Amino acid sequence: MLLLSGISARAQQQPGGTTGLPNENLNPIPATSGTLGLFTLETGELMQAGWSLSAYGNRFTRMPGSVVVSNYGLTVGWGFRKWVNFYTNFQPEVATHIGSPAELSLRTPPDVTLFPQYQNTIYRTLSPGQRPAYVEDFPFASRNDSGPGNVTLGVKFGLLAEADNAPLNLSIRNDAIIPTRYALTSLLGNGTQTGAFDDLILVAASRSFFGLITVALNAGYEITRDSRAGGSRDLVQADQVHLGSGFILFPAKRLQFMTEYNALVFTGAATPNTTFGPRDPVDGIWGFRVYALPVMAIDIGYRYMLNLSNAADRNGFIMKLGFSTWPF
16 A cells, blocks of 8 residues: 655635645645555645545566566545545555566475475475565465455644645655455465555655645555464565655646656565565656646556566556545
């Protein structure tokens, strides 16, 4: 439910008529999280007041199974006070396409001799004595299907701001990631969410250099819970470490070039998994933001899974329409 808006927070007017913003005529735009940012990453800045809206489509790949996930979401952000923002993110449609079904335990034939059940989980092993195989952040994905995703409610606190002559923008946010499906039959029939409540804490930092480039870093930890059916666990789900870095080139211009690199690291106790390659996915996003109006911009990026070399399709994309108000 990890960053550059490409624009530093709108500062209060300084002596001589200058501000801390590379271009005070262009408003910051939210990332897919609902906080101000780049494509999926966020900057450390906050809206001092006002609203933000965005609609996006996001496509990426996971292993095993060469599972292509396409999610479509809506975000709303509210700048309540100078140091506090609220936001929400809802994905009304998430689709999964399975490129290599033979790599997933949920697609193995129900033959207990060749594919025995793994302990008390929902998975069968790929062969006797072996581990099961599943997508760790989409553990029920097993078929070409679509359905609703999670609802995220969050709050973001500003710690430092370039607008107040600090050396960088620094913030911390907390996301409550709420599933919209809980029943095991519904999860197995769709596979677009985990069916359990998760909590993400993420720190974001950003800094603008000479009005030519804005750099951002994100680091977060997502505490996961295990889905349950009839009081017993369906699986033990690993916690997640979210890491990201990115930059926006020419943040003072209506046409801005943006780059992101993201890593998702699974950690802690978890049901053993056969990954068919690296366990932790790493991707890059390269693209641009163009302002149709000073308050509205379109983001288009090409997404590529950098380390999932065994995936049948490593290509993805992100497209986003963002809007924000920003009082003078």
